[in-house]
Amino acid sequence: MHSDISSEAVRLSRAELAACLRLYLVTDQQALRGRCLTDVVKQAVQGGATCVQLREKASSTRDFVALACVLNTLLKPLGVPLVINDRIDVALACGAQGVHLGQSDMPVELARQLLPPQVFIGLSVETPGDVDRAASQSVDYLGVSPIYPTPTKTDTAAPWGLDGLRAVRAMTDVPLVAIGGIHLGNAAEVLAGGADGLAVVSALCSADDPAAAARAFRALF
Numbered sequence: 083m084h085s086d087i088s089s090e091a092v093r094l095s096r097a098e099l100a101a102c103l104r105l106y107l108v109t110d111q112q113a114l115r116g117r118c119l120t121d122v123v124k125q126a127v128q129g130g131a132t133c134v135q136l137r138e139k140a141s142s143t144r145d146f147v148a149l150a151c152v153l154n155t156l157l158k159p160l161g162v163p164l165v166i167n168d169r170i171d172v173a174l175a176c177g178a179q180g181v182h183l184g185q186s187d188m189p190v191e192l193a194r195q196l197l198p199p200q201v202f203i204g205l206s207v208e209t210p211g212d213v214d215r216a217a218s219q220s221v222d223y224l225g226v227s228p229i230y231p232t233p234t235k236t237d238t239a240a241p242w243g244l245d246g247l248r249a250v251r252a253m254t255d256v257p258l259v260a261i262g263g264i265h266l267g268n269a270a271e272v273l274a275g276g277a278d279g280l281a282v283v284s285a286l287c288s289a290d291d292p293a294a295a296a297r298a299f300r301a302l303f
Contacts, residue, residue, distance in 0.1 A: 091200040099202055099222055100257040102163050103279035105299050106133045108261065111140075113287035120152060126286045127162050129296025135182055135281070137167035150176035165204065170196050180204060182225060185212060194220040204259065208239035213253050225281060226250050228262020229272060232283075244275045251276030266295075270302050 094102065107126050114122055123134055136153055138146045146169065154164045154176045165180035166173040170193050173181045181197060182204040183190060193203060202222040207213045216224060228241050242250070247260060260272045261281035269280055280299060289295035 091198070093200040094202060096222075096257065100278040102133050103223060103257055103259050104132045104303055105130055105296060106135065106259050106261075106279050106281040107131045107286050107296075108135045108167075108281050108283045109137055110283045110287050111138070113284045115288055119149070120156060122287060122292050123153060124156060125292040126296045127157065127160060129293030130300035131162070131286065131296045133163050133165060133180075133279070135165040135167055135180075136178075143169075143172070146172050147175045150178065154178060163202075173197065173201065180222075182206070190216075190219040190221055207250065210249070210253070213250055216256075217254065221256065223257040223259055223278075224250070224254065225259045225261055226277070229260045230263025230268065232263040244271060247272065247275040247277060266298055269299060273302060 107123065109119060109123065111119060127134070134153065134157060136150055138149065141149070150164065150166060150172050157164050163179035165182050166178045167182050168184065168187050170181060170188060178201065180202045181193060183193060184206045185208065190203060190205060203220065204223045204225050205216055205219070205221045206225040206227045207216060208227055213224065226242055226247055229243065229247060230241050241262065251258060257278040258276060259279040259281050260277035264272055264280050264282055265285045272280060282299065286292050286295050
């Protein structure tokens, strides 16, 4: 296994990146209901998921890299970016197109030094202070987290709500990906609140038909 990031790869424009982030699947092995992760990802992408973040908090590095390589092989020919959560080493090993960092992960500027220039970096923001600091960092998009209370992640700050999302939109012009408690019933209002993309976990990972669920989300754009 080795990186397939080439020096000839092209850095996405802000508009191109925003388009890639529209329906952003975040994986969760616990939400798959016993199904194979690659099968669920494939179905979601067939239905219209435009980006996939591989989040593996419990896996060994070896298993994380192996799964990341499988997903990158699946997604790259389809033009769907693979984003690795937290782990710069895994992103480099599999040739991922993006990395997503939290506030307690590797500093953005250090990650930027280690990654090829075309690999985009997302950063979770949980407070207005986080958004302020991001303005001086080499961040390509912000993950506004959480918008609503969610059982998927319990270590986050108080929910932003729609007013908070609108406030973040007023503070920055970088693409915003909203995450946390988003489902078909509230997705339209989140987009109206200023989000460029919707990050969903259980709404796709746990769906009876991930492809149909993805198509329903894509119809909102």
